[in-house]
Amino acid sequence: MSTFKTLDDLDPDQRVLVRLDLNSPVEDGEVQDNRRFERHAETVRELAEAGHRVVLMAHQGRPGDDDFVSLDQHADILAEHVGRDVSFVADTDGDDAIEAIESLASGEILLLENTRMCEDELPEEHPDDKAKTEFVQTLAPLFDAYVNDAYSAAHRSHASLVGFPLELPAYAGRVMQTEYEANSAIATREFDGQVTMVVGGTKATDVIDVMNNLGEKVDRFLLGGIAGELFLRAAGHDVGFDVDDADLFDDQWEENHETIESLIEERGDQISLAADLAYEGPEGGRAEVSVEDIDEKDRSYLDIGSDTVAEYEPVIHDSEAVFVKGALGLFEDERFSNGTVGVLRAIAETECFSVVGGGDTSRAIEMYGLDEDDFGHVSIAGGAYIRALTGASLVGVEVLERN
Ligand SMILES: Nc1ncnc2c1ncn2[C@@H]1O[C@H](COP(=O)(O)OP(=O)(O)OP(=O)(O)O)[C@@H](O)[C@H]1O
Numbered sequence: 001m002s003t004f005k006t007l008d009d010l011d012p013d014q015r016v017l018v019r020l021d022l023n024s025p026v027e028d029g030e031v032q033d034n035r036r037f038e039r040h041a042e043t044v045r046e047l048a049e050a051g052h053r054v055v056l057m058a059h060q061g062r063p064g065d066d067d068f069v070s071l072d073q074h075a076d077i078l079a080e081h082v083g084r085d086v087s088f089v090a091d092t093d094g095d096d097a098i099e100a101i102e103s104l105a106s107g108e109i110l111l112l113e114n115t116r117m118c119e120d121e122l123p124e125e126h127p128d129d130k131a132k133t134e135f136v137q138t139l140a141p142l143f144d145a146y147v148n149d150a151y152s153a154a155h156r157s158h159a160s161l162v163g164f165p166l167e168l169p170a171y172a173g174r175v176m177q178t179e180y181e182a183n184s185a186i187a188t189r190e191f192d193g194q195v196t197m198v199v200g201g202t203k204a205t206d207v208i209d210v211m212n213n214l215g216e217k218v219d220r221f222l223l224g225g226i227a228g229e230l231f232l233r234a235a236g237h238d239v240g241f242d243v244d245d246a247d248l249f250d251d252q253w254e255e256n257h258e259t260i261e262s263l264i265e266e267r268g269d270q271i272s273l274a275a276d277l278a279y280e281g282p283e284g285g286r287a288e289v290s291v292e293d294i295d296e297k298d299r300s301y302l303d304i305g306s307d308t309v310a311e312y313e314p315v316i317h318d319s320e321a322v323f324v325k326g327a328l329g330l331f332e333d334e335r336f337s338n339g340t341v342g343v344l345r346a347i348a349e350t351e352c353f354s355v356v357g358g359g360d361t362s363r364a365i366e367m368y369g370l371d372e373d374d375f376g377h378v379s380i381a382g383g384a385y386i387r388a389l390t391g392a393s394l395v396g397v398e399v400l401e402r403n
């Protein structure tokens with residue numbers, strides 16, 4: 001269990017500085033609404049309704065990238081979810097920001113500019129050094145309390161995440177609390193029955209690391225996606241190679257093949273690999289082939305096949321807990337959604353404890369009309385979820401606990 005303070009411990013009528021994670025996809029300059037807004041809105045609404053003065057910080061993108069943009073659109077999207085006005089100031093810690101903070105009334109909400117536009121924010125340094133930056137030293141005296149709700153950014157030792165909690169009484173927001181508890185469950189909880197982990201997606205290196213760390217905690221790994229193909233390659237099949245323009249496999253193979261080979265050797269009986277795969281057939285439809293019949297490295301496979309889905313479903317139905325990291329196929333294309341959706345549907349039908357993680361993978365839930373309430377927890381974290389699964393600590397959480 002966590003040992004940080006929560007909103008339940010906050011004194012009334014506070015000037016609160018709150019760190020959210022509103023980092024979102026940006027398409028043609030337009031910020032896309034997503035689960036992060038909806039989730040953080042609950043924390044923000046609770047604080048505003050309680051009559052606190054609420055000042056929000058968040059980041060968007062990384063300097064130099066196309067999605068490194070201002071947070072002005074984020075303020076509007078968040079306001080829709082909170083059901084209250086969210087004003088925005090295009091400044092992080094200068095005079096405009098200070099004036100806007102000081103003129104805030106009880107129950108009002110203000111969003112500051114992208115924290116990564118402040119030069120003190122980014123270099124990853126020790127929390128004690130981040131606390132000494134001008135950014136933190138300028139803003140902290142304007143507040144009574146700091147709330148960190150940005151679980152999904154808590155693996156970053158950035159000023160807005162680790163500096164302020166050393167200067168102000170610090171509390172976990174509702175998203176921080178919920179994410180922390182659910183995502184740490186695999187490392188901290190004992191389950192009576194079978195624990196299953198569904199492993200897929202494109203970042204094979206990350207998930208292979210998780211498998212390597214969780215072998216004792218997980219009874220069955222069900223594989224798909226890029227990681228699944230790399231395991232099939234290690235088992236001697238002609239899949240998991242870059243063909244056409246793909247660059248998903250060969251580099252990750254170089255980096256991971258020794259770990260994959262030792263995992264197959266040591267934990268082969270815990271690991272289920274696809275028996276068949278799907279690809280784009282000559283007429284443009286979905287075609288399937290048994291893995292045993294593949295004898296040429298000549299095409300890209302985009303989903304696990306129907307026989308594999310039929311093998312994976314009963315494993316899920318028999319599980320006490322299921323953790324998902326990564327999609328089993330290119331589910332954004334309906335032709336290749338069967339694997340991911342089949343497995344998610346099986347989880348939704350089962351009374352197990354479940355966590356679905358990964359920003360991309362969890363999008364399949366609404367895309368295919370599944371009900372989020374049928375899952376134990378749908379995480380809004382990417383890198384932080386991976387770290388939590390391996391039992392690694394998150395610096396943003398450590399600092400909250402230290403406070
Ligand atoms: N065989 C495949 N070929 C191409 N893409 C695939 C394949 N299998 C899965 N994917 C892609 O994997 C993606 C999801 O996994 P990914 O590792 O990118 O992230 P995630 O864990 O969901 O999210 P995050 O980005 O937050 O870590 C999906 O967008 C899906 O299209």
Ligand SMILES: O=C(O)[C@H](O)COP(=O)(O)O
Nearest residue numbers: 021023152153156382383
């Ligand atoms: O979107 C995320 O996963 C977090 O906001 C962290 O973003 P970063 O990887 O750019 O630090």
